[in-house]
Amino acid sequence: MITRVDPQRCTGCGTCQEVCPLDVLRLDGKEKKAVIRYPEDCQTCFVCELECPAGAITVGPFRKERPRIMD
Numbered sequence: 001m002i003t004r005v006d007p008q009r010c011t012g013c014g015t016c017q018e019v020c021p022l023d024v025l026r027l028d029g030k031e032k033k034a035v036i037r038y039p040e041d042c043q044t045c046f047v048c049e050l051e052c053p054a055g056a057i058t059v060g061p062f063r064k065e066r067p068r069i070m071d
């Protein structure tokens with residue numbers, strides 16, 4: 001899951017908002033920095049972390065463990 005956007009590094013370029021397939025990120029209206037708006041929708045695809053030109057995004061290494069349906 002996405003865990004952090006570093007506001008010091010973020011330039012407000014908007015790339016993460018464009019590339020996220022789940023619409024998790026938004027640019028904050030006032031400061032024009034990326035914010036994690038819908039973290040629960042994140043599918044840990046790492047696209048935003050890979051595409052951010054400023055290296056401002058951190059995505060956690062593991063998906064949330066899902067409950068087992070069958071043994």
Ligand code: SF4
Binds near residue numbers: 013014016034051
């Ligand atoms: S891609 Fe990186 S620098 Fe650009 S808005 Fe998103 S977090 Fe900020």
Ligand code: SF4
Binds near residue numbers: 019021044047
């Ligand atoms: S890891 Fe994927 S789903 Fe999660 S915020 Fe980044 S681009 Fe969106």
